[in-house]
Amino acid sequence: MNYPYCDDISEYEKLMKVGQGTFGEVYKARHRKTNVLVALKKVLLENEKEGFPITALREIRILQQVNHENIVNLIEVCHTRPTRHNRERGTCFLVFEFCEHDLAGLLTQVRFSLPEIKKVMQMLCNALYFLHYNRILHRDMKTANILVTKEGVLKLTDFGLSRAVSVYAESAKMRYTNRVVTLWYRPPELLLGERTYGPAIDMWGAGCIMGELWTRNPIMQGTTEQQQLHLISNLCGSIDPEIWPGVENLEYYAKMELRQNQKRIVQERMRNVIKDALALDLIDKLLALDPAKRYDADTTLNHDFFWSDPMPMELGKTLSRLNFSLFELMTVRCKKENRHGAPNNRPVTNLPPQGTTSTLYDRVF
Numbered sequence: 001m002n003y004p005y006c007d008d009i010s011e012y013e014k015l016m017k018v019g020q021g022t023f024g025e026v027y028k029a030r031h032r033k034t035n036v037l038v039a040l041k042k043v044l045l046e047n048e049k050e051g052f053p054i055t056a057l058r059e060i061r062i063l064q065q066v067n068h069e070n071i072v073n074l075i076e077v078c079h080t081r082p083t084r085h086n087r088e089r090g091t092c093f094l095v096f097e098f099c100e101h102d103l104a105g106l107l108t109q110v111r112f113s114l115p116e117i118k119k120v121m122q123m124l125c126n127a128l129y130f131l132h133y134n135r136i137l138h139r140d141m142k143t144a145n146i147l148v149t150k151e152g153v154l155k156l157t158d159f160g161l162s163r164a165v166s167v168y169a170e171s172a173k174m175r176y177t178n179r180v181v182t183l184w185y186r187p188p189e190l191l192l193g194e195r196t197y198g199p200a201i202d203m204w205g206a207g208c209i210m211g212e213l214w215t216r217n218p219i220m221q222g223t224t225e226q227q228q229l230h231l232i233s234n235l236c237g238s239i240d241p242e243i244w245p246g247v248e249n250l251e252y253y254a255k256m257e258l259r260q261n262q263k264r265i266v267q268e269r270m271r272n273v274i275k276d277a278l279a280l281d282l283i284d285k286l287l288a289l290d291p292a293k294r295y296d297a298d299t300t301l302n303h304d305f306f307w308s309d310p311m312p313m314e315l316g317k318t319l320s321r322l323n324f325s326l327f328e329l330m331t332v333r334c335k336k337e338n339r340h341g342a343p344n345n346r347p348v349t350n351l352p353p354q355g356t357t358s359t360l361y362d363r364v365f
Contacts, residue, residue, distance in 0.1 A: 009078040009093055012040060018325075028098060028325075037098040038075060042091060052092075055160040060094065062136055062159050070127035072147060072157040073097045099147035099155050100325040103209075106148060107216045109322065114276055115313035117213045118305065122312050123154035124206060129297035131156075132199040135165050139180040141205025143212055150322075152315030165198065181205065183225065184218040188232050188239060189291050191225050193251030200291035203300070207286025214273045229256055236289050237264030244290040278305040 012029040019026035024042040031038060043056045063074035075095040103120070112120065124146065131138060138145075138156065145158040161181075166174050175195040181187070187204035189197060211219040220235065222228030233239060239258050241248050248254075266287055267280045274280055282305045288294040295303070306312060 006077050006079045006092070009040070009080050009091075011078065012038065012095070014040065039096040039098045040078075041094040041096060043094065056092070056094070058163055059159040062162050062164065066130070066134065066136070068127060068130045070123045070154050070156060071130070072099070072155040096157070097155075099157075100150040101148040101319070101322075102144055103146040103148060103154075104143035107143065107212065110318060111216070112213060112315075112318070113313070114279075115310040116315055116318060117210075117279075118310075118312035119152075119315060120154060120213060121206070121210055122301065122306055124156065124209065125297045125300045127154070127156040128199070128202055128206060129301060131162075132202070132297055136162060137165055137199060138162050138202050138205075140182060141202050141209065142182045142185045143209055143218075146209070148315065148319070150319055150325075152319050183228055184208070184221050186225075186228065187291065188229065188236075188289055189250070191229050191232075192239075192247065192253050192256065194291075195251075197291065199296060200294045203286055203294050203296060204291075206297075206300070207283055207294075210279075210283050210286065211270060211274075214270075226256060230259060232289075233259040233262045235264075235266055235269060236287055238262040239289055247290075276305075278303070278308060281305070 011032060013032055015028045015030060017025060018028050018039070024044045026042070027040040029038050029040045030036065043053060060074065060077060063072070067073075073096065075097065078093045078095055080091045080093075128138070138159065139161040140158060145156065147155040147157050149155065163176070165176075176197065178190045178193055178195050178197075181190060181201060185205040185208045187201050190201060208219055220228065220231040222231050229239070237243060238260050239247060239253075240260075266284045270280055270283060274283070282295070282300065282303050285295040285303070286300065
């Protein structure tokens with residue numbers, strides 16, 4: 001397969017691999033002529049029988065349409081030439097601006113102050129406001145999909161599950177897949193089978209991320225959809241039509257085991273680690289069970305949390321103390337551990353693997 005309108009990947013020099021997963025591989029690279037650092041995200045084509053992956057097409061199309069300081073910049077799409085070594089199938093790479101850190105990794109190394117947490121959430125909600133205003137849903141909110149530059153600028157990334165929603169979604173009742181969003185950040189409406197949804201699904205993720213900025217671990221770590229619903233009920237109260245009108249009409253409402261007589265205790269539990277009353281109030285609003293009552297990005301940005309002392313503070317001073325990229329540090333750790341016989345899938349940060357519960361989580365919640 002040839003891509004005549006894409007530059008050849010030879011324009012870039014790969015420096016090191018900084019990520020790998022089901023999505024493919026990510027490399028830190030440098031443009032040979034300009035010396036600009038970039039991230040190369042390899043698009044997996046080996047298992048595709050009908051051409052280019054739809055997730056990659058959506059990501060490219062959406063990122064070509066958006067331009068915002070807090071959304072990662074897609075520079076271009078490059079490819080390798082088809083040869084007999086790759087079975088005459090060239091490989092495509094998405095070329096992004098390079099960011100030194102991701103939020104999940106930073107939380108294992110840095111304890112942000114209250115003003116810095118305000119700045120992180122402000123930048124995140126600015127990105128979501130821009131996306132939602134332009135009728136785009138991210139659909140995979142989590143700390144691993146939030147990059148941060150060494151100057152402290154947040155960049156929302158990984159738009160493989162994102163999609164544009166119809167202008168006529170409300171009248172036409174457009175139905176979308178509910179198999180989106182990583183389990184720990186998945187809102188209750190998706191867990192109960194909702195297929196007509198909107199920006200509220202991203203705002204639930206923002207609420208989970210906000211709590212994580214204090215706990216430094218995901219706040220609800222279920223191993224199954226059923227357990228995730230139990231954890232949500234334990235924190236946010238019982239899911240019933242009195243609290244959430246119309247929930248009884250969702251496909252899985254009668255099929256899932258839902259806990260009864262659970263009191264909503266978001267603020268009570270979070271108060272163990274969050275001492276700011278306005279922060280507790282905002283998290284409570286973002287983790288509303290009923291998506292119709294959940295704060296949107298605009299309302300969130302106007303919350304008193306962002307407009308009271310101490311005011312949001314830039315992250316640059318704190319990040320300047322890190323004289324390394326966390327991606328590079330983790331890559332070096334991986335190589336050292338593999339040389340000593342450590343399992344390839346062993347976590348190289350302090351974050352627990354999905355499906356486990358951390359000591360911090362047990363202690364706080």
